[in-house]
Amino acid sequence: MTTLVAVLVDGLIYSSWLFIMAIGLTLIYGVMKILNIAHGSLFALGAYTAASLAGHWFEQGYLPMGSYAIMLLAAILVGIVAGPLLERGLLRFMYGRDEIVLVLVTYATFLILEDFIKLVWGVDPYFLYQPYGLLGSFDIGELTYPNYNLLLLAMSVAIGGILAWTLTRTRYGKILIAVIHDREMAASQGVNVSLVYFVTFTLGAMLGALGGALTAPMISVQPGIGAETIVLAFAVVVIGGLGSLPGAALAALLVGIVRAATIHFRPELDLFSIYFVMAAVLIARPKGLFSAQEARKI
Amino acid sequence: MNTVLRALRPLTTGLFSIAAIIAVVMLAAPSAQASDKPIRIGLVTFLSGPAAGPFGVPARIAAEAIVESLNAGEVPAPYGSIGLSGLPIELVIIDEAGGATKQVAEFRNLVERQKVDFVIGYISSGDCLAIPPVAEELKKLTVLFDCGTPRVFEEASYKYVFRTRPHATMDAVAGARYLLETRPDLKSYAGINQNYAWGQDSWKDWTAVLEVLRPKAKVTTSQMPKFGAGQYGAEISALMRSRPEVIHSSLWGGDLEAFMLQSTPRGLFRRSDLLLIAGEPNLHRLVGNIPDGTIVGARGPHGVFAPKGKLNDWLRRIYKAKTGREPNYPAYSAAQAFLGLKAAYERARLEKVKSAIPMAAVEGVKEGMEQAYQMPNTEEVIAAFENLTFESPSGKVMMKLGKGHQAVQGTAYGTTRTVGGKIIIENIKYYPVEQVQPPEGISSIDWIKGGLKPGRW
Amino acid sequence: MRIDRTIIVLTAAMAALLAFTPFLPNWAMFLFTVSLCYGVVVLGMMLLVRTGLVSFGHGLYYCLGAYAAGTLEPLFGITELAVMIGSAVAVTAIVSAILALLLRKYRDIFFAMLSLAFSMILYGLLVKTSSLGSTDGFNVTVKTLFGLHIADTAYERYLIFALTVLICWTCAVLMHFYLKSHRGRLAEAIRDNELRVEYMGASVANTIHLHYVMSAVLAGLGGALMAVSVGHIDPEMAYWTTSGEFVFITILSGTGSVLAPFLGATIFESIRSFAYEYSPNTWQMALGITMLMVIMFLPGGLWSLFKRASRRVA
Structure with a gap:
């Protein structure tokens, strides 16, 4: 088997993971123009909740396959609790402020949640390794991969597909695009912008938590996991062009393949790979791979 | 002139608030040494971030358990006396997260605001390189307890800094x-x-x-x-x-x-x-x-590798009582630091008493005994710490590298x-x-x- | 002749710091030193923010300045403080002048993220350089100041502090006059509407280029001063969290006056330090809540608090 195949497979797996991390971020940015640093905390909350709930599930000796449903449930739970709480309780007072101020608001939220998580779950790591091996594995040449990776791939395609379909084919999607394009105009046409923001943020929070829940079986869930993930997700979103769904997908693919190639050919450069990709893409295309045309305001 | 005064108002407001903060802290901070006050030891260890779970928090739990046990005088020989030479120990705990710049600032605060007598700490090797020069400047005896880089004593030599675990x-x-x-x-x-x-x-x-x-x-x-x-x-x-x-x-x-x-x-x-x-x-x-x-x-004969003995049993017992788990190597490192400091402190005290006895014969018993009953100062503890050999839960520790400041095991x-x-x-x-x-x-x-x-x- | 209020306050503050700090405890002097180092970085960030640009990568110049100063000893055996600071200014000026050719075309989040990418590449390079201690970094030693031997003397700390105060004062005064100059006033015009500025015949690209280099040099100065004050440098200075902290202090301070960065930095440093001491387990939460309070109730940053106070009494 050639190294090339290994690079492609490893790259694809990593890309699908990255895409799931980034999609909630790009959705929230696309609609609300908020670069949500607290996405990292939602990721962590999702991972912790999934690890505790599914861990309890296994302890009770219930059907192991049910754990996947529990993980999904954990993500939805975090989304519908934390999303509305943050949006209604905090962010809605900030709409209309400078973009950078909103970044800081989410950063402050991130700091608070980071300690909140520590107060609830402590500093000892949580484990939820069973779902990773439960689905069996497949072989490609001399390499073995757990089928869980296929699940990740399927999830990322499904989430991306459903979102893209919603945006382009449904009424809600059309309203969303109207709001993205011009918030005030949409409001004057009778669109309930505040509701759109509420739904979008909750959905974005849910996706962030889902990323965490799906990652939990592959890592040890511990303080600080949110911070590490957020930079990666940012990079993907920016490379793709902010708020662009196909952009995020392509960016995730690009970063994933480049990273896998680096590891197989020049492992010592892994530290840089994502930043090189980001710098290179932004130099070639200053607004990322897919960027919306903006009207000039004179 | 009025312009000048008006212009200065925000400044005075600012300066006053800062002055007020400083005043409050100085009042709140413990006043200088009184004779039988407890000995304050600053403990710096990771309480947040990825190093907290495996290293920082086990070390903190161990430190707290050790101090409780020392203050109750329940540690096996040769550490049976209460605290350090009978003086109880008080811990001041600081998070090690945030990088070397912040840790240097926090070290200064610990020494000058919290007025600790000794500092035990540092897991990250970057912090272990940044702190020693400041410890020298402030003349504060500092025990590095868990970092491993050999650079600390191979690239420099220090008077006030000791490391009670071997290098990596x-x-x-x-x-x-x-x-x-x-x-x-x-x-x-x-x-x-x-x-x-x-x-x-x-x-x-x-x-x-x-x-x-x-x-x-x-x-x-x-x-x-x-x-x-x-x-x-x-x-x-x-x-x-x-x-x-x-x-x-x-x-x-x-x-x-x-x-x-x-x-x-x-x-x-x-x-x-x-x-x-x-x-x-x-x-x-x-x-x-x-x-x-x-x-x-x-990273040393700790945990399951630790030799059987009363001290090892003691550490395992007190740690288990707090967590229900066996102590891991950072817990042993912490124990090594506290017991090393205790051994040095008490040896310095003993030297003092010994040298006071001939003095008592010459100058009268009273002055001699008063001299002997004073606690050793930092310089005397350092002299006793250098090249010290002491017992720990993981066996014998010898301060034999770095001019007597770096432990080997x-x-x-x-x-x-x-x-x-x-x-x-x-x-x-x-x-x-x-x-x-x-x-x-x-x-x-x-x-x-x-x-x-x-x-x- | 009308005396400029800001200059009076700055000079009085400098005099007060120089005169009273020797009587304060050591830790307070260190707190001021660190705050001033942050303050001078934030002063540059403030200029960028006024121009409408937020950099998530100014750690690049902060770190570069520190390493330009700190590596002089291991590389050339130079331990003269003035040379170290000069080297930091020169290196950051050259690097930023080159990078600005590229970055001046970028706006908003793309400017922020491309800056971040560059600073992370420097971080990666330094982590790979094990001769400079990788992530552990190395200790920085200063022996002389203008030829005068200061190492290990009783007044070493004070001299470094005094030099920091003087440099900060100079930078703040120069920045104040610059902001009042013709080009300086362009900053906010560019933030509001670039096209109009271009139609009026001013060059947006050149102004942004200049402001970028100015802010980079200030960050480099801050880094070099921090290196000699702390005595230790490591690649963490280029990590994105460091840059994030600068953005944080800039917004916290407000951009109303050249005094704001220094006040903001002092208050931030004090809050952080006391949060570390009094709630070692939840200092991040304390910091986050403070930040939210400021954003909620003081939209113009901490500076508006002082402005309001002075207006009320006037």
């Missing part, structure tokens, strides 16, 4: 000796280490030792994932494809666990054996995810086996100091490259 060179040396005893015909090895100072140094030491002890063995690949990477899919593929006999890894904490969780189902360890330099704190959590026969160390390695849902360590081998540590006056890397010649101790 022995991790690679003993690990390689252990591996080559079981596999004398080792042909190939690979590495996966984090791309930061600890991982880089660990891999550099490891390859240097193997080049001396087994020059025929080849490196198949060296993976350097970034710290906190979390996803190791591609690294595992690269390791599997290069088919090394043994994989060397200095991963720790969450990164180690993530790597093990992701590589075990992929069958990496059916192809290659594994050696974990710092695997011990995670062992109890890796049941089912660590292959039998993995070589692990505890032997170390041990063993292999894992899972028995009935528990991981046990078997085939434990001990390596005495001369086999694993460079003697005074030669840098670790020169000593390794020069053929690891045993020094005289």
Whole structure:
């Protein structure tokens, strides 16, 4: 088997993971123009909740396959609790402020949640390794991969597909695009912008938590996991062009393949790979791979 | 003139508020030494971030348990007296997170605002390099308790700084000796280490030792994932494809666990054996995810490697009472620091009493006894600490490097086996100091490259 | 002649700091030193924010300045403080002048993220350089100041502090006059509407280029001063969290006056330090809540608090 195949497979797996991390971020940015640093905390909350709930599930000796449903449930739970709480309780007072101020608001939220998580779950790591091996594995040449990776791939395609379909084919999607394009105009046409923001943020929070829940079986869930993930997700979103769904997908693919190639050919450069990709893409295309045309305001 | 005054108003408001803060802190801070006040010890350890779980918090729990036990006078001999020479100990705990710049500021605050008498702390090797010059400037006796970089005392020498655990060179040396005893015909090895100072140094030491002890063995690949990477899919593929006999890894904490969780189902360890330099704190959590026969160390004769004895039993008992778990190596490191300081302090006191007795004969009993009953000052404790040999839960510790400021100890390695849902360590081998540590006056890397010649101790 | 209020306050503050700090405890002097180092970085960030640009990568110049100063000893055996600071200014000026050719075309989040990418590449390079201690970094030693031997003397700390105060004062005064100059006033015009500025015949690209280099040099100065005050440098200075902290202090301070960065930095440093001490387990939460309070109730940053106070009494 050639190294090339290994690079492609490893790259694809990593890309699908990255895409799931980034999609909630790009959705929230696309609609609300908020670069949500607290996405990292939602990721962590999702991972912790999934690890505790599914861990309890296994302890009770219930059907192991049910754990996947529990993980999904954990993500939805975090989304519908934390999303509305943050949006209604905090962010809605900030709409209309400078973009950078909103970044800081989410950063402050991130700091608070980071300690909140520590107060609830402590500093000892949580484990939820069973779902990773439960689905069996497949072989490609001399390499073995757990089928869980296929699940990740399927999830990322499904989430991306459903979102893209919603945006382009449904009424809600059309309203969303109207709001993205011009918030005030949409409001004057009778669109309930505040509701759109509420739904979008909750959905974005849910996706962030889902990323965490799906990652939990592959890592040890511990303080600080949110911070590490957020930079990666940012990079993907920016490379793709902010708020662009196909952009995020392509960016995730690009970063994933480049990273896998680096590891197989020049492992010592892994530290840089994502930043090189980001710098290179932004130099070639200053607004990322897919960027919306903006009207000039004179 | 009025303009000037009006202009100055925001400044005065600002200065007043700052002055008020300073005043409040100075009043709140404990006043200077009174005679039988408790001894304040600053403890700096990770309370947040990835190093908190495996290292920082176990060290804090151990420190708190040790201080309670010392203050109750319940520690086995030779540490039976209450606190330090009868004075109880009070802990001031600070988070080590935030990097060297913040830690330097916090160290100053600890010394000057909190008025601690001694500082015990630092797990990160970056902090261990940044703090000593400040400790010298402030003339505060500081015990580094868990960091490993040999650079601290190989690149400089300090008066006020001690390190009560051996430096990290022995991790690679003993690990390689252990591996080559079981596999004398080792042909190939690979590495996966984090791309930061600890991982880089660990891999550099490891390859240097193997080049001396087994020059025929080849490196198949060296993976350097970034710290906190979390996803190791591609690294595992690269390791599997290069088919090394043994994989060397200095991963720790969450990164180690993530790597093990992701590589075990992929069958990496059916192809290659594994050696974990710092695997011990995670062992109890890796049941089912660590292959039998993995070589692990505890960066010293700590935890399961600790010799049987009253002090070891004591530490295990008090730690278990707090957590329900066995103490891991950072807990032993913490114990070593507290007991080392206690040994030095009490030795200094004893010297004082001894020298006061002849004085009492000459100048009258009263003055002599008063002199003797004063507690030793920092300089006297330092004099007693240098070249001290003391007992710890992991055996004898000798302050023999860095002009008497750096501890040496032997170390041990063993292999894992899972028995009935528990991981046990078997085939434990001990390596005495001369086999694993460079003697005074030669840098670790020169000593390794020069053929690891045993020094005289 | 009308005396400029800001200049009076700055000079009085400098005099007060120089005169009273020797009588304050050591830790307070260190707190001021660190705050001033942050303050001078934030002063540059403020200029960028006024121009409408937020950099998530100014750690690049902060770190570069520190390493330009700190590596002089291991590389050339130079331990003269003035040379170290000069080297930091020169290196950051050259690097930023080159990078600005590229970055001046970028706006908003793309400017922020491309800056971040560059600073992370420097971080990666330094982590790979094990001769400079990788992530552990190395200790920085100063022996002389203008030829005068200061190492290990009783007044070493004070001299470094005094030099920091003087440099900060100079930078703040120069920045104040610059902001009042013709080009300086362009900053906010560019933030509001670039096209109009271009139609009026001013060059947006050149102004942004200049402001970028100015802010980079200030960050380099801050880094070099921090290096000699702390005595230790490591690649963490280029990590994105460091840059994030600068953005944080800039917004916290407000951009109303050249005094704001220094006040903001002092208050931030004090809050952080006391949060560390009094709630070691939840200092992040304390910091986050403070930040939210400021954003909620003081939209103009901490500076508006002082402005309001002075207006009320006037």
